Amino acid sequence: MRQVGLDEDDWLVLFQALVEAESSYNPTAVSPKGAYGLGQLTPDTARALGVDPRDPSQNLDGAARYLLAQLATFKDIDLALAAYNAGPHRVVEYSGIPPFAETRDYIARIHRIRSRLAGTPVSEPDIRVADRVPARAPVLIDLQ
Secondary structure (H helix, E strand, O other), X not given: OHHHOOOHHHHHHHHHHHHHHHHOXXXXXXXXXXXXXXXXXXXXXXHHHOOOOOOHHHHHHHHXXXXXXXXXXXXXXXXXXXXXXXXXXHHHHOOOOOOOHHHHHHHHHHHHXXXXXXXXXXXXXXXXXXXXXXXXXXXXXXXX
């Protein structure tokens, strides 16, 4: 977390903002794409993480580990959020934040929520991040 300038308090605010953006704190929220729960884990991601997405505690654990994995891989908050939303392969494919309105709006929304929760100014997503993108998407394995 320190690699991206997050201390423990910043991490908690970021994760809370992600949960608010993903599900509005609804543990039974289901997306049109089948993502479930507080962290809106897809069935494939939940399976890879070894969590039951219908169990709120496991869903939060999986969502936190998945976001931490994206932060460790991309070493950038905006890229990690883009990877959480669109998939790490999309971040690699586009050498940065994918040009999807949904993903860009998602990142901006999380920044707004973080700002509100932390009482700090809103930062804008940095879409010029090609130099920070690895050559290939990480394989989702053993994130424990």
